[in-house]
Amino acid sequence: MSRDTSLRILVVEDEALIALELECLLDDLGYVIVGVAGSSAEAIELGRTTFPDVALVDIHLVDGPTGIDVARTLSLDPRTSVVFMTANDKRIPADFAGALGVIAKPYSERAVAGALRYVADIRAGLEPRPEGLDGFRLAVDGVPDDPIWPSAPWSGPKH
Amino acid sequence: MMDSGDDTGSAYNSQVESAAVDARTFAMAFDASPTPMVVTDPRLADNPIVWVNDAFVDLTGYSRSELEGRNCRMLQGPESDRRAIEIIRDAMKRQASLEVELRNYRKDGTSFWNAMTITPVRNEHGELVYYYAAQADMTEKHALELAMKGTNDELARQVNEQTADLRAALEQKTALLHEVDHRVKNNLQVISSLVLLKARRTPQGEARDALQGMAERIGALSMVHRMLYSAGDVTRFNLEEFADDFMSDLTAGIDPERTAVSAEIEPISLPAAIAAPLALMLHELATNAVRHAFPDERGGRITISARRCETGLRVLIEDDGIGLKAGKPNPAGFGCSLVEMVVKQLRGVITWHDPVPGTRVEIVIPLQQDAPTGSASASAGRAS
Missing domain, CATH: 3.30.565.10 (Histidine kinase-like ATPase, C-terminal domain)
Known part of the structure; x- marks a missing residue:
């Protein structure tokens, strides 16, 4: 855990209960929380001032489905790795807006732990361990086609 | 043989006599026919009508004396198709037979759809002597076609309208499904967080274990909901x-x-x-x-x-x-x-x-x- 403890995490989540429990969970796992943002403006401002190692970003925030823009902005900083955390992964664009992957809500503690271990491995230049990654989908695996809504306007160009 | 000498004259005369009898018989038959018929003489100036039958008189509302001596164009009017008229003129120039439909006008000004078959009639020397035209009133057929087209257009319009409605309804339903799916998952996350937060604030023991157990059960339900709707x-x-x-x-x-x-x-x-x-x-x-x-x-x-x-x-x-x-x-x-x-x-x-x-x-x-x-x-x- 010693390597993982160094990870400083920004939580972008507008649901107070989820954010609070996530803080506790991250604390249990030995991570440092640099801030919690509920809106896109807050998230971008906190990203600018705290330059976190990891940003966990929900898509639906106080000001609408602005998590995508937040991810795009935060991932411009090379110091920050972005991971979506959402029940609305249908909204993620094909390029994942610069994020490494998505933790599907409702998530298990194990999924969060697995995803953060993966990000830590990547950041440390290690070969990421594949175990415990269920509930975490990598950006490299792409956005699945949605057969229910194939014309989803935000699904971007199909490969 | 037939046109080589005078000795054929009597035979020729008898042919003319029998032809005359036949012509009278034909004229009577044509007169009685329910099909409107007209004969014009292109050898006279402006190709005038020289004979009409009763049915033609009935169809057009003109009397024989009003028709005979005049060109058939007297039946044309404002809605007669110029292209159809051109086609008739062209066929006559070429002395060819022709079938064409044209809107014509009766004496009282009402119009009718006239389907006519125009045939050039030649004498034994192959010279053009008459034009013979049989007519048929197609007004009812045209009205029916128009009504059918109207009905078809209306049906097509209704089908398009309903298809658009259905598509909109499907889009709404799909959007709603996504919204509900999102809300169910988000609410499960909130419930799970709520129970876990309470567990964290509960001293170790039976109550805390119970809360942990509940969070795990919610987790099992959550796992199902992550998978539902994801596969299509x-x-x-x-x-x-x-x-x-x-x-x-x-x-x-x-x-x-x-x-x-x-x-x-x-x-x-x-x-x-x-x-x-x-x-x-x-x-x-x-x-x-x-x-x-x-x-x-x-x-x-x-x-x-x-x-x-x-x-x-x-x-x-x-x-x-x-x-x-x-x-x-x-x-x-x-x-x-x-x-x-x-x-x-x-x-x-x-x-x-x-x-x-x-x-x-x-x-x-x-x-x-x-x-x-x-x-x-x-x-x-x-x-x-």
Whole structure:
């Protein structure tokens, strides 16, 4: 855990209960929380001032489905790795807006732990361990086609 | 032979006489015909009408004296198609026969659709002597065609309108499905967080364990909801896919050296409506085996299997642990009654075996082969 403890995490989540429990969970796992943002403006401002190692970003925030823009902005900083955390992964664009992957809500503690271990491995230049990654989908695996809504306007160009 | 000398004259005369008789007979026949007919003489100036039958008089409303001596164009009017008129003129120039439809006008100004067959008539020398035209009033046919076209256009318009309505309704329904899916998942996350937050603030002991247990049960339901709707078919649920995640969760944090957990889950597609109760049941039984079958560093194995059987789905959870009787009596017995309730809801049968050593639980859940998809999807929300 010693390597993982160094990870400083920004939580972008507008649901107070989820954010609070996530803080506790991250604390249990030995991570440092640099801030919690509920809106896109807050998230971008906190990203600018705290330059976190990891940003966990929900898509639906106080000001609408602005998590995508937040991810795009935060991932411009090379110091920050972005991971979506959402029940609305249908909204993620094909390029994942610069994020490494998505933790599907409702998530298990194990999924969060697995995803953060993966990000830590990547950041440390290690070969990421594949175990415990269920509930975490990598950006490299792409956005699945949605057969229910194939014309989803935000699904971007199909490969 | 026929045109080589005078001796053929008498024969010629008799031919003319018989032709004259025939011509009279023909004229009478033509006069009586219900088909309107007209003959014009192109050798006279402006190709005037030289003969009409009664039917033609009836059709046009003009008398014989008004018609004879005048060109047929007297029947044309403002809505007569210029192109059709050109076609008639061109055919006459070429002395060719022709069929054409043209809007003509009666004496009273009313119009009718005139389908005419115009034929050039030649004498024995091949010279053009008459034009003969038979007419047919096509007004009713045209009116019918117009009505049909109107009806077709109206039908096409209605079909387009309904298709657009259906498409809009489908888009709305899809948007709603996504919205509901999103809300269900988000709410499960909120509920889970709520219970976990309370657990964190509860001193270690029975109450905290109960809250932890509830959070885990919510977790089992959450796992189902992550998988529902993700595969496209909103009415079905793949048990094998669920089992992969379920087993990872179950075996996380247990020592594989001490407790071996194995699963054989067939890739069975199940109605979405039974996914949540089934997940809850599996969670309860498997967690129970992991937690209570092997106390005091005891080692052993747990086997979980799910297979199709004749009546539906057969689930078997076995362990070689201390057995039901030896286990610490659970005062609330909540886990067991939860399982019993869920099995009852699924109209299944549960059998608790107490082999030595261990526990063996067998559940058979009936599956309807052709459950109506509508009711399955409609009850999915209720069941979860």
